[in-house]
Amino acid sequence: MKTTPDFSQATDFIWRTARLLDRHRFAFLFLDGPRDAVLAALRPYQNADGGFGHALEPDLRGPVSQPLPVWSALRVLDEINAFDDPMVKHACDYLMTITTSEGGVPFALPSIRSYPRVPWLQPDDQPLASINPTAGIAGLLHKHRVDHPWLERATTYCWHYIESGERWVSERDLSDFERASEGYDVRAVLPFLDFVPDRNRAEKALERIRQYLFEQKIVALDPAASGDVHTPLDFAPRPTSIARQLFSDETIDTYLEALVAAQQEDGGWPIGWPIWTPVTGLEWRGWATIDALTTLRAYGRLS
Secondary structure (H helix, E strand, C coil), rough: CCCCCCCHHHHHHHHHHHHHHHHHHHHHHHEEEEEEEEHHHHHECCCCCEEEEECCCEEEEEEEEEEEHHHHHHHHHHHHCCCHHHHHHHHHHHHHHHCCCCCCCCCCCCHHCCCCCCCCCCCCCCCCCCCHHHHHHHHHHHHCCCCCCHHHHHHHHHHHHHCCCCCCCCCCCCCCHHHHHHHHHHHHHHHHHCCCCCCHHHHHHHHHHHHHHCCCCCCCCCCCHHHHEEEEHHHHHCCCCCHHHHHHHHHHHHHHHHHHCCCCCCCCCCCCCCCCCCHHHHHHHHHHHHHHHHHHHHHHCCC
């Protein structure tokens, strides 16, 4: 069984199929490419209002600003250590304009209705705040100690969501779709718990999530599971992730081997959710391939 991926094939896949932004990300992360090239490729996705659009999030094809691409943009800036770039403050100013009375931002805004998007995304006229992507955004801002008024309100919202007594109820009867959606919510919460300053509170919050995660089978513990499922490495993509303590060394090793084995003949990694229009499949696979290589390197599986 292979224990490391074929990096040469992965490189070829990125050059052949990935977006310009992802090619520059790959070059920076793995080939000593320039940081400025990543910034130059990311900047056109940001609108005058400070938000991001233009299919930075591949499933949202419109040019208009949306909450989810803000998280995507901040993840790019995080991986190249560029939180000193003006794009960050501009994005935070945008978040202030779309924050609801609850203190968080919605999953999607009604403006997306005018453009092609995943068919199952139908935002309400007045959408409520959503932990995804609010918590993911807040987590990265905490990581880089960004001083902005949006973060205080968002942090209060996140704690209220996480510590709500009825939130992590294991007796809830979830459908497969709900289970997948809950997984994405947890994957937004965990970066918040990784970097929020109150570490004791974060550890206690993780305990609230732990039982729910396993009893509701939100984390897939069978490497052969297919479809839109969430693996231990999705929740703990780095050995330093707060969620790493939820899984045994044997489980992590099993899933690292499965991640290596998932590399396809063309050199890239697959995605588990439906491809609703052909271009999104390749765009997401470029992102997924970089994610896979980043995780494998973090765990010492990239030679």
